[in-house]
Amino acid sequence: MTRPQRNTWQREAVRAALAEAHGFVGAQRLHETLRAQGSTIGLATVYRSLAALAEAGEADSLQSPEGENLFRSCATRGHHHHLICRGCGDTRELEARVVEDWAARVGAEHGFSEIEHVVDLFGLCARCREVA
Numbered sequence: 001m002t003r004p005q006r007n008t009w010q011r012e013a014v015r016a017a018l019a020e021a022h023g024f025v026g027a028q029r030l031h032e033t034l035r036a037q038g039s040t041i042g043l044a045t046v047y048r049s050l051a052a053l054a055e056a057g058e059a060d061s062l063q064s065p066e067g068e069n070l071f072r073s074c075a076t077r078g079h080h081h082h083l084i085c086r087g088c089g090d091t092r093e094l095e096a097r098v099v100e101d102w103a104a105r106v107g108a109e110h111g112f113s114e115i116e117h118v119v120d121l122f123g124l125c126a127r128c129r130e131v132a
Helices: 009-020 027-036 043-055 097-109 126-131
Strands: 059-063 069-073 081-085 091-094 120-123
Touching: 009 027, 009 043, 009 069, 027 043, 027 069, 043 059, 043 069, 059 081
Parallel strands: 081 120
Antiparallel strands: 059 069, 081 091
């Protein structure tokens, strides 16, 4: 059981900046945004706050194809997946049902049960394709 986290001004600043961000964002970029707005928050605090928000279910987290941990303020509670533009970061939340059925079927075909997975799809949105 996780311990409830204190709601500090730093965590509130990160929560607000994350809500204003477009799509998924890394801790360093969010830190730069906060500093540009005059905040004195440290980078390590941004990392810790993002991790705490993700653990509390207030933010989604994923690893980009380049290996960076990215975060996004999430409207959907519960298990779901994302379609993310590699160009601009635009993100669509996807219903999990099709992926859940596929994962269970593949697991069963190989004699596995209690299947867990992480599925995020990356591509280019129509706007970024036009620019490219």
